[in-house]
Amino acid sequence: MDKKAWLYIGGISAVIFLILIICISIFLNSPKEVKVKNLDGGDISLTYTDDINGLSLSNLKLVSDAVGMKLDSADMFFDFSVATNLTEANELEYEIAIKKDTNYSTTVDENIRVYLEKQKANGYVKVFGPETYDPLTKSNGLTKKEYMPIYREKKTTGGIDNYRLRVWVSDKAKIPTGAKQNITMKVYINGKAK
Numbered sequence: 001m002d003k004k005a006w007l008y009i010g011g012i013s014a015v016i017f018l019i020l021i022i023c024i025s026i027f028l029n030s031p032k033e034v035k036v037k038n039l040d041g042g043d044i045s046l047t048y049t050d051d052i053n054g055l056s057l058s059n060l061k062l063v064s065d066a067v068g069m070k071l072d073s074a075d076m077f078f079d080f081s082v083a084t085n086l087t088e089a090n091e092l093e094y095e096i097a098i099k100k101d102t103n104y105s106t107t108v109d110e111n112i113r114v115y116l117e118k119q120k121a122n123g124y125v126k127v128f129g130p131e132t133y134d135p136l137t138k139s140n141g142l143t144k145k146e147y148m149p150i151y152r153e154k155k156t157t158g159g160i161d162n163y164r165l166r167v168w169v170s171d172k173a174k175i176p177t178g179a180k181q182n183i184t185m186k187v188y189i190n191g192k193a194k
Contacts, residue, residue, distance in 0.1 A: 042092040042158075044191040048080040054098070054186035060107075060169045062181075065130045068168035069115050078165040082189055085158040093154045094191035096163065097147040100133060101184035109133045111173035112183060116150050119162035127151050127163075132170070142190045 046053065055078035063071075071077060084092050098114065112133035117124035128150045135148045143149045153161065169181045 042087060042089045042191075043083075043085040044092065044094050044189060045083045046080060046187065046189045047083060048078070048187075053080075053188075054078060054101075054184060055165055055167050056104070056184045057167065058180065058182045060181040060183065062171040062173055062175065063168050064171045065113060065115075068113055068166060069126075069130060071166050071168065076166065076168075078185075078187065080163055080165070080187055082153075082161045082163065083159075084155045084161075084191075086155065091154055091156050092158075092191060093142070093152065094189055095142040095149050095153075096151045097143040097149045097188045097190060098133075098165070098167075098185045099135065099147045099188065101186060104182060104184040106180055106182045107169055107173070107175075109135070111169050111175070111181070112185075113168050113170050114148070114150060114185075115166045117164045117166075118151075119164070124164050133167075142192065143188075144190075147188060 057076070082094060082096070084094065086092050096116070100109065100112070110132060113130045114133055115129040115131075116127050118127045131150075133148055136143060136145045138145050140149060142152070151163075165185070165187065167183055167185050169175070169183070173181075175181065
């Protein structure tokens with residue numbers, strides 16, 4: 001083969017490789033959707049962009065509530081959306097709950113502070129907390145025990161609600177010197193339609 005043929009083959013290979021990289025990038029960064037369930041007359045789902053359906057933090061410093069509520073680096077909060085669709089129901093109620101991943105987390109529940117905001121026209125506004133992580137000891141009707149419900153919403157029309165979750169270790173925590181403070185919180189959506 002002559003030099004032009006090799007250049008032509010090399011050029012086509014480079015274009016195919018570039019297209020493959022773009023497709024993989026789009027796939028990996030596309031929003032993940034977790035369809036929770038089809039309720040009686042309605043659907044509810046959770047959408048997020050991270051690889052886990054929650055917030056994973058490691059080697060945390062102890063911070064006050066005033067600082068924790070304003071944590072603004074992308075790895076310090078978790079954005080997610082709840083989509084609701086009422087087909088035959090008059091209303092749909094959903095509850096956002098979180099659960100600590102006990103396989104990964106190294107801090108006790110009493111050290112963990114939880115704060116949730118909901119997006120409104122003028123930005124994100126507080127809807128929960130900051131409160132100490134305190135999972136249920138028995139089911140509350142929508143959420144199972146071992147989960148902590150942090151917000152409940154009633155919908156009479158379908159739509160998408162955007163939320164931002166922040167979790168941190170309290171500055172009042174009693175931590176042994178040198179101990180690492182890792183937390184993984186996962187977000188769950190439970191609901192019912194009427």
